[in-house]
Amino acid sequence: MNVYLLTILVYLLSLVGVGAWLARRVRTGEDFMVAGRSLGVTVLVGTLLATWIGSGSIIGSAGLSWRVGFAALWGPSGAWLGILIVSLIAARARRLGAVTVPDILETRYNAAARILGTIVTVIAYTVITSYQFRAGGMVLQLVAGVDVEVGIAITALFVIAYTALAGMLSVAYTDLVNGVILTVGLLVTAVVVVGDAGGFSGIATRVGPDHFRPFNGEASGVGVPNLFLPTLFLLLGESNMYGRFFSARSAGVAARAMVGWIIGVVVIETAIVIIGVTGRALYPNLAELYPQIEATGSASEVVIPHMIVSTLHPWIGALLLAAVAAIIVSTADSFLLTPATNLVHDVWIRFVRPERSPRHTLWMLRAVVVGLGIWAYAQVTWFPNVLQAALYAYTMYGAGITPAVLAAFFWKRATPAGGAASVAAGMAVTLGWEFAVQPRLDPAGLGAVDPVIPALLASVFTLVVVSLLTTAPAREKWAPFYRVEGEA
Numbered sequence: 029m030n031v032y033l034l035t036i037l038v039y040l041l042s043l044v045g046v047g048a049w050l051a052r053r054v055r056t057g058e059d060f061m062v063a064g065r066s067l068g069v070t071v072l073v074g075t076l077l078a079t080w081i082g083s084g085s086i087i088g089s090a091g092l093s094w095r096v097g098f099a100a101l102w103g104p105s106g107a108w109l110g111i112l113i114v115s116l117i118a119a120r121a122r123r124l125g126a127v128t129v130p131d132i133l134e135t136r137y138n139a140a141a142r143i144l145g146t147i148v149t150v151i152a153y154t155v156i157t158s159y160q161f162r163a164g165g166m167v168l169q170l171v172a173g174v175d176v177e178v179g180i181a182i183t184a185l186f187v188i189a190y191t192a193l194a195g196m197l198s199v200a201y202t203d204l205v206n207g208v209i210l211t212v213g214l215l216v217t218a219v220v221v222v223g224d225a226g227g228f229s230g231i232a233t234r235v236g237p238d239h240f241r242p243f244n245g246e247a248s249g250v251g252v253p254n255l256f257l258p259t260l261f262l263l264l265g266e267s268n269m270y271g272r273f274f275s276a277r278s279a280g281v282a283a284r285a286m287v288g289w290i291i292g293v294v295v296i297e298t299a300i301v302i303i304g305v306t307g308r309a310l311y312p313n314l315a316e317l318y319p320q321i322e323a324t325g326s327a328s329e330v331v332i333p334h335m336i337v338s339t340l341h342p343w344i345g346a347l348l349l350a351a352v353a354a355i356i357v358s359t360a361d362s363f364l365l366t367p368a369t370n371l372v373h374d375v376w377i378r379f380v381r382p383e384r385s386p387r388h389t390l391w392m393l394r395a396v397v398v399g400l401g402i403w404a405y406a407q408v409t410w411f412p413n414v415l416q417a418a419l420y421a422y423t424m425y426g427a428g429i430t431p432a433v434l435a436a437f438f439w440k441r442a443t444p445a446g447g448a449a450s451v452a453a454g455m456a457v458t459l460g461w462e463f464a465v466q467p468r469l470d471p472a473g474l475g476a477v478d479p480v481i482p483a484l485l486a487s488v489f490t491l492v493v494v495s496l497l498t499t500a501p502a503r504e505k506w507a508p509f510y511r512v513e514g515e516a
Contacts, residue, residue, distance in 0.1 A: 031346050032171035032337065039350035040186050040357060043202050048193055067275045073288035074204030079268050080107065080289075081210065081296050082359025083163030084156075084418040086352055089297065091329030092246065092255075093304030094314070097239025099247035100304065103255040104297035110263030111293060115286040117437045119279040121270055124508060128274075128366075129267045129433060130374040136436035136505060137447030139379075144451040146374045148428035149267055150367040150400070151455070155421040157404035159411065160360030161187070163329075166321060167353055170333045176320065180408055183357065188401035191361035191368075192394045206354045211296055213348030217332075218299045221306045221339055234309035254478035258419050261426025261484065265433040267366045300332070307331035311338070364404065368396040419478060420462055427454035427483035431491050439495075440506045446495030454487030 067075070085104070093100035126132055129149070134142035164183025168174040174182070225231045231239075238244045247255060263269070276282040307314075311334060315322040318330055333352065336345045372393050411417035432450045435442035461479040469475035 030172060031342050032349055033168070033174075035346035035350045036168070036171065036353045039354055043354060043357065044186065044190050044193070046202050067272070067281070068277055069281050069284050069288070071204050072272055072276055072281060072285040073292065074207040076269065076272050076285065076289045077292045077296065078203035078207040078210070078355055078358045079272070079362040080263075080293060080359075081207075081300075081355060082156075082363075083160050083356050084359075085297055085300055086332055086355065087163045087166065087329045088159075088418050090300050090304040090307070090332045091326065093301040094308045094328040094331045096245040096247045097235065097241065097305050097308070098301060099242055099244040100255075100301050101298070102247050102252050103259050104293070104301070106256040106259030106261075107263045107297070108290065108294055110260045111286065111290045113264060114269065115283070115290070118273055118286050119283040120437060120509060121273045122276050122279040122282040124274075126270075126274055127373055128370055129265065129270050129429060130370055132270070132433060132436055133429075133447065133451070134374075134378075136442070136509060137432065138444040141432065141444070141448040141451055142374055142378065144448060144455065145429055145432075146367075146370040148425060148451060148455050149370050152421045152425035152428070153267070153363045153367045154400055154404040155407060155410070155417055155424070156363040157187070157360050157401070158407040159417040159421075160356050160363070161405060162408050162417075164353060164356050164360075166326075166330055167333050167349070167356070169321070170318075170330055171337060171349060180405070183360070184401060184405045187357050187360040187364060188398055190357060191364050191401070192397045202354070203358050206351055206358050207292070209347065209351040210355050211292065213344075213351055214296060214299045214303065216344070217336065217340060217348065218302045218306075221303060221310065221335055224339060225306050225309045231306055231309045234312075235305065239305055239308065250476050250478075250481075253481060254419065254476075257480045257484065258422035258426055258478065261430040261480070262422040265426065265430030267370075267425075267429075268362045271366060271369070303335060304331050307335050311335070364397060364401055368393055368400055371396050371400075419480070420458075423462075423478065423480040423483055424455065424458045427458055427480060427487045429454070431484070431487045435491055435495075436506075437509050440510075441495055441500055442491065442506075443495040443498045443501050444505070445498045446491045446493075449494045450487045450491035453490040454483050457483040457486040 089100060089103055092103065121132075124132065124135070126135070130142040130145040133145045161180045161184045164186075165174075165176045165179030165181075168179030168182060169176045222228065222231070225234065243249075243252065245251075272285075273282045276285065308331075311317070311331065314327040314331060314334065317334070318327040321327045321330060333349060336349050336352070339345070340348065372389065376392065377389065411420065428451050431454065432442075432447040435447065435450075458479045461482050466475055466477075466479065
């Protein structure tokens, strides 16, 4: 067994062990869903970073930067803007005392908005979980020659077991370790590989000027909003982020954690793009090196794992590669835990069995985690590569839920009918454009338009028009969202 595979397996088994140990502290559904609302600033920053920096960044964004250069920054820059906007509402979100985003939707709008929000989350987040499984399979194939399908199954098994053990507690505390190792490892990797390529002047000589331009290839023309908007609007309404706010010890802790999060995300995602561009300079023949992965047009997406194996000292590379695998698992379990929480908390407990014991809730959550994990595994083959799956899932959630969530905090005139109709419109247009309309359009024309543009337009238009055509909401509907510190 090679050092890379051994380190990954030991690291992941250690995570499962930590999850099993923390499971002893889980007594109620609230412990499982929001860590008993006990997280401090350091742990909160770590888990926010580790959840956001998943295979969409390490695999999808790095692969895009290998293909188009620094223009790939259009994707993560949407998240940077989103975090700045969300920093305005982090403390208010924590003070609501909610457990899920659908809690917010019903409090501000109605029960229909809660149900629709749950449906959107289940659809989008199981897709995100599925491409984490795919990324894990790609990493295992790269480092150990494991068949991709077997690697995907192994990753799925780890994720499901890890998430079902202790929920948010196991996720949050191991995320802190994963985040530190990944951040340090990526920065070291960036410095080493740029040096190997002869600095940025050497990279420019090898890849040409196009890779240093703000617009290039997929990241030009309509491709820019196709990359920027899904990331921005996913971040603005992202359930995992709000779940971390709800898990914070206090509203002040949630607000302070935003500073560390934005700094960490900018540093890490910039390092990822630098590594991807450098990878193009050092390894322009990835398609030849990985023909099985290139069969789906995604060999460029293994650029970071390949450089870790090819460039770093074996033990340093093994530790970083283990952290990459752990981050993939960590992101997957976060995106698996959230829809499970929604189905149990927002549907089963809210509408079917409100009178239940804490132990019943806990075991129901674990069972739903397993069921959704199997469903996510079944979706692995739906999209040809990680980036395409990510953009679809981001759009589904960002267009379906984010406008209604933002209106809850920023527009007192938004009505229950407007909020529910907005969620429905965003979801319907995303599905319709992705699977019925876009495949029939000219790829060089309207077919190049990602679902995010029509879906967002439909969601916002529906929210505004329906709200203005219906009776303004009573004060008690919007007042909790505008409460200031110290106000009763």
